[in-house]
Amino acid sequence: MTTVRDVCRHVRSKNAGPFWVTVDLFFKDAASFDRFHDDAALGPDLFERLFGADPALVKHFPVPSLHMVKISYPRHGAQGGMVERDMHSGQQFVRILDVALDGDTRND
Amino acid sequence: MLDAPVKIIVPVGSLGAGVREAELAYGISSGASAIATDAGSTDSGAAYLALGMSKNNRGSVKRDLRLLMTAAKDAGIPLIVGTCGQAGGDRNVDWTRDIVREVADEIGYRPRIAVLYSEQDKNDLKRRNAQGHIQPLPPLGALADDTIDACDHIVAAMGAEPYIEALESGADIILGGRTTDTAVIASYALMKGAPAGPAWHAAKISECGAQCAAEPTNGSGVLISIDNDGFSVEPLTQGNHCTPHSVSAHMLYENSDPFRLIEPGGVLDVTDAVYEQADARTVRVTGSRWETRPYTMKLEGAGTAGYQTVMLIGIQDPEVLGRLDAFHDKMLAALYERVRSTMGLSDDDFHISLRIYGWNAVTGETPPAGTPAPREVGILFVATAEDQETASQIAKACNPYFFHFPINLGDELPSYGFAFSPADIDRGPVFEFKLNHVVEIEDPLELVRTTWIDLSKAEAAQ
Numbered sequence: 175m176t177t178v179r180d181v182c183r184h185v186r187s188k189n190a191g192p193f194w195v196t197v198d199l200f201f202k203d204a205a206s207f208d209r210f211h212d213d214a215a216l217g218p219d220l221f222e223r224l225f226g227a228d229p230a231l232v233k234h235f236p237v238p239s240l241h242m243v244k245i246s247y248p249r250h251g252a253q254g255g256m257v258e259r260d261m262h263s264g265q266q267f268v269r270i271l272d273v274a275l276d277g278d279t280r281n282d
Numbered sequence: 283m284l285d286a287p288v289k290i291i292v293p294v295g296s297l298g299a300g301v302r303e304a305e306l307a308y309g310i311s312s313g314a315s316a317i318a319t320d321a322g323s324t325d326s327g328a329a330y331l332a333l334g335m336s337k338n339n340r341g342s343v344k345r346d347l348r349l350l351m352t353a354a355k356d357a358g359i360p361l362i363v364g365t366c367g368q369a370g371g372d373r374n375v376d377w378t379r380d381i382v383r384e385v386a387d388e389i390g391y392r393p394r395i396a397v398l399y400s401e402q403d404k405n406d407l408k409r410r411n412a413q414g415h416i417q418p419l420p421p422l423g424a425l426a427d428d429t430i431d432a433c434d435h436i437v438a439a440m441g442a443e444p445y446i447e448a449l450e451s452g453a454d455i456i457l458g459g460r461t462t463d464t465a466v467i468a469s470y471a472l473m474k475g476a477p478a479g480p481a482w483h484a485a486k487i488s489e490c491g492a493q494c495a496a497e498p499t500n501g502s503g504v505l506i507s508i509d510n511d512g513f514s515v516e517p518l519t520q521g522n523h524c525t526p527h528s529v530s531a532h533m534l535y536e537n538s539d540p541f542r543l544i545e546p547g548g549v550l551d552v553t554d555a556v557y558e559q560a561d562a563r564t565v566r567v568t569g570s571r572w573e574t575r576p577y578t579m580k581l582e583g584a585g586t587a588g589y590q591t592v593m594l595i596g597i598q599d600p601e602v603l604g605r606l607d608a609f610h611d612k613m614l615a616a617l618y619e620r621v622r623s624t625m626g627l628s629d630d631d632f633h634i635s636l637r638i639y640g641w642n643a644v645t646g647e648t649p650p651a652g653t654p655a656p657r658e659v660g661i662l663f664v665a666t667a668e669d670q671e672t673a674s675q676i677a678k679a680c681n682p683y684f685f686h687f688p689i690n691l692g693d694e695l696p697s698y699g700f701a702f703s704p705a706d707i708d709r710g711p712v713f714e715f716k717l718n719h720v721v722e723i724e725d726p727l728e729l730v731r732t733t734w735i736d737l738s739k740a741e742a743a744q
């Protein structure tokens with residue numbers, strides 16, 4: 175089984191303003207980027223399941239020149255609310271590392 | 283059109299983070315004609331806007347201002363600072379203004395200072411909202427007057443125009459309230475007649491200082507040079523360098539869209555930008571585009587949403603550590619019941635969360651079956667209620683249960699490791715950002731108030 179951790183050299187997450195989180199997946203090389211950046215397992219449903227994001231609002235931007243894909247999703251609650259556990263969303267990427275990738279099914 | 287490139291020193295990612303004197307000297311010897319930096323962002327949370335408080339300590343901001351003001355004074359070039367005092371509210375700006383006056387006095391500098399305020403009046407915003415001039419940004423919906431009232435402070439993020447106006451009026455130092463990071467830096471180049479695409483793109487790339495360099499922690503700032511066809515960027519520290527990768531990757535940073543950046547009055551589009559190594563340290567960027575749009579300013583509003591009291595225990599008892607999820611659920615249920623029975627509160631009146639550091643505090647989710655027990659955990663108790671006194675009383679009611687809750691009913695009562703005495707700490711208000719909206723305006727200056735402090739005139743230098 176191939177996971178995000180296997181095909182990326184670096185994955186990070188951070189707030190993009192108080193209402194959005196952005197995740198950057200930097201693939202190891204062009205081949206990994208080509209095969210996995212648009213994998214169905216990285217689709218909007220993942221961000222609904224893991225983070226409670228509205229899948230209709232999840233945004234997906236491949237950046238081929240950097241072999242990376244940026245995925246942005248709305249926060250479950252505005253930054254800093256009563257149950258905030260990660261003020262800057264800097265630890266949210268960890269739950270993505272073990273997502274299993276197929277490499278064949280595409281996100282359309 | 284420009285007769286010559288416009289060079290701007292961006293000395294640091296945020297004022298107070300540590301400006302370097304040698305970098306300023308290099309930038310000025312390279313022909314820089316302005317210094318520009320932001321001094322904050324929303325990133326650290328709503329408290330700084332709600333409280334009008336700086337995140338940085340006063341000493342670090344004063345140190346940076348002293349270096350920047352000395353360099354600006356000696357070179358005779360303007361110093362531009364935006365989003366003063368972390369949040370750019372009026373009180374955050376005034377805090378910074380007072381430090382600037384103090385430094386000016388200490389170094390014998392008599393600048394003309396333009397102070398740009400962008401905090402907004404609630405009634406004015408309600409009027410504009412009723413007229414249909416305030417639009418929501420996802421994921422929020424239409425703005426309700428109640429939401430405006432629930433904010434302690436509201437700012438509108440300025441574009442470049444108030445800065446351009448102040449520069450054209452002869453400002454030596456500009457201290458701005460909340461502003462887009464890019465506008466602070468782009469303003470000087472735009473005022474000089476630089477094309478908008480390269481000016482805004484250079485500003486975005488440089489807004490975090492050396493973050494766009496190959497070694498982000500080697501040095502603090504960058505020098506940008508904007509011309510009629512594009513821009514160049516190099517680190518201010520000689521041992522560091524920029525690469526096409528390090529520069530282009532900075533468009534990803536804290537942005538939800540890596541290609542299009544929405545600004546007041548337009549959109550920066552870098553879809554077709556080309557990044558090339560110009561020399562060993564410098565990257566050249568061309569192909570940046572600017573699309574003019576109807577003028578909008580983004581609103582940020584911060585207010586309180588309850589008050590919290592916290593307690594912390596450490597647990598090393600292996601019996602508890604082996605069954606942490608069950609322990610969490612049983613203890614939480616017992617704490618809720620304790621509050622209901624001793625304080626007569628209903629579940630709508632309060633909230634308790636237990637965050638087990640060392641186990642699952644960051645997500646709150648149950649770890650996969652078979653996850654090995656940790657060697658110890660810390661459990662943070664967080665009570666939230668409408669006022670501080672109630673939150674404090676909830677913590678006191680819960681104290682003995684939190685301290686002694688047994689993993690097996692009937693066991694001798696354990697005592698977990700409290701970190702402090704008294705065990706409960708009143709944390710103060712919970713601060714939230716409540717707005718994610720833009721206000722449509724006709725004139726970029728209509729929501730901005732500019733005041734002048736002219737220290738060049740003896741009578742004004744009080």
